[in-house]
Amino acid sequence: xxxxxxxxxxxxxxxxxxxxxxxxxxxxxxxxxxxxxxxxxxxxxxxxxxxxxxxxxxxxxxxxxxxxxxxxxxxxxxxxxxxxxxxxxxxxxxxxxxxxxxxxxxxxxxxxxxxxxxxxxxxxxxxxxxxxxxxxxxxxxxxxxxxxxxxxxxxxxxxxxxxxxxxxxxxxxxxxxxxxxxxxxxxxxxxxxxxxxxxxx
Numbered sequence: 778x779x780x781x782x783x784x785x786x787x788x789x790x791x792x793x794x795x796x797x798x799x800x801x802x803x804x805x806x807x808x809x810x811x812x813x814x815x816x817x818x819x820x821x822x823x824x825x826x827x828x829x830x831x832x833x834x835x836x837x838x839x840x841x842x843x844x845x846x847x848x849x850x851x852x853x854x855x856x857x858x859x860x861x862x863x864x865x866x867x868x869x870x871x872x873x874x875x876x877x878x879x880x881x882x883x884x885x886x887x888x889x890x891x892x893x894x895x896x897x898x899x900x901x902x903x904x905x906x907x908x909x910x911x912x913x914x915x916x917x918x919x920x921x922x923x924x925x926x927x928x929x930x931x932x933x934x935x936x937x938x939x940x941x942x943x944x945x946x947x948x949x950x951x952x953x954x955x956x957x958x959x960x961x962x963x964x965x966x967x968x969x970x971x972x973x974x975x976x977x978x
Contacts (some may be wrong), residue, residue: 791844794943816969819900826897833890834915841919842955845928852924852931859934885945888912892946908947912940 791799812825819827862869863877892908916939923929 779959791839793842795839798936799839799960801826802835803832823898823900826894830894830898833894837887837891837915838919839920842916842922842926842928845923847927850931851929854933856933856937857941858932877901881934881938884935885942888915888943889916889949892943892948893950895947896950902951903947905944905948908944909940910941915943916940921931 799868800836806828810819810828814821814824858867859877862865863874863881865871865874869877888911892911895908896903897908913936916936920931920936925933
């Protein structure tokens with residue numbers, strides 16, 4: 778997954794079928810969240826955050842995988858290879874070094890919104906491990922699809938950078954006043970929190 782290529786190169790426009798499919802998914806999700814809010818299974822903030830996360834991930838997956846033209850399976854398995862190029866240790870010239878550094882920064886930013894929204898979806902603060910886990914899962918999924926479908930360069934550096942960004946977003950959300958102040962939970966305890974209180978005796 779490479780946000781640098783998304784911003785610098787042209788991806789084909791979405792087809793009518795893809796637009797219709799995405800619109801149907803959003804419509805069904807909106808109805809589902811509306812029902813959950815009315816039944817007080819989730820808060821309005823949770824529903825809005827989950828919907829925003831769905832829209833964001835839909836755009837990310839479409840831009841990084843499904844709207845890209847097939848170009849054969851490509852991969853770079855060396856860890857930190859992009860940092861070597863950015864620092865001039867590799868074969869890149871000074872202009873290419875700046876491009877590699879920009880690519881690294883943009884890849885860190887890419888999944889930061891997903892990490893930021895996660896605590897709002899769960900309706901409580903989350904430990905940094907939760908954001909890191911989310912980033913690893915999302916980025917690993919996209920990188921795997923890119924390799925499987927031959928639509929982009931599979932590389933461990935992207936997974937690392939995306940995961941760091943997702944973790945950072947999750948940590949930033951923890952400093953806001955909108956997330957309920959409860960004990961943070963780790964990645965292995967992630968559950969969708971409800972607003973239902975236990976019955977009082």
